[in-house]
Amino acid sequence: MVRCAHCGKSLDEKEALRHKKKDGGEEIICRDCFKEITGIDYQTFAYRRENAKQTIFAVVFCLAATVYAFVEKGALWGVLGLVLTVLVYLFASKAR
Numbered sequence: 001m002v003r004c005a006h007c008g009k010s011l012d013e014k015e016a017l018r019h020k021k022k023d024g025g026e027e028i029i030c031r032d033c034f035k036e037i038t039g040i041d042y043q044t045f046a047y048r049r050e051n052a053k054q055t056i057f058a059v060v061f062c063l064a065a066t067v068y069a070f071v072e073k074g075a076l077w078g079v080l081g082l083v084l085t086v087l088v089y090l091f092a093s094k095a096r
């Protein structure tokens, strides 16, 4: 069991959320306090984080393909890959 740094409620390890404070430190808080502090509820936050992860994955994949195309097929394909990467990134961040 851990304790919420804000309301003092004791909660399960798996319920506990880590919150980065402005001074760089971390504190353990519950979901209610998370909503209070950040202004968004945890479901939304988790959804956005998952989305961001997928975006990063897609961009990294495109970059790898770009490097491969650049090395194997030449600079023109590398540039095309780069354009594609940017498009994927823009599309992914727009979809959020």
Ligand SMILES: [Zn+2]
Pocket: 004, 005, 006, 007, 008, 009, 029, 030, 031, 032, 033, 034
């Ligand atoms: Zn709390």
